[in-house]
Amino acid sequence: MTIYFYSVREQYGCFSNFSLHGFELDNAWWITSEHYFQAQKFAGTPYLEEVRQAKTPKDAANMGRSRDRPLRADWEQVKDDIMRQAVLKKFETHSNIREVLLSTGGKLIVENALGDYYWGCGADGSGKNMLGLILMEVRQILRDR
DSSP states (O other): OOEEETTTTTTTGGGGGGOOOOOEEEEEESSSHHHHHHHHGGSSSSSHHHHHHHHHHHHHHHHHHSSSSOOOTTTHHHHHHHHHHHHHHHHOOOOHHHHHHHHHTTTTEOOOOOSSSSSOOOTTSOOOHHHHHHHHHHHHHHHHH
């Protein structure tokens, strides 16, 4: 069986980076993993703090996707590790959602993001599903502890 997730309102909504499960990382409080991920695109600039303080995860996503400001030079090399760090910290911080993740056993986890062929499965299922893969990695890390 495969577990598909996307919206925070669905059964596995806590897997979404938009879920309101905040955590402390890099000496700051992040209200969602989306805030953390998008802000890291601008590490070392004042814009990082603006993204961190965005009112909603959608606002943070829009700010991070805007190309009005240059991305950090190494973004393509570090983005997966940044996502992994944020997702791990989120599930380490909240025991209730950690239990949801662990309860998935060995099932495949897929972000059903039809427009995203990197983090999600894409419209035709050929996407890399990197967020799903990271969630499964985090599940294994937590299980091994």
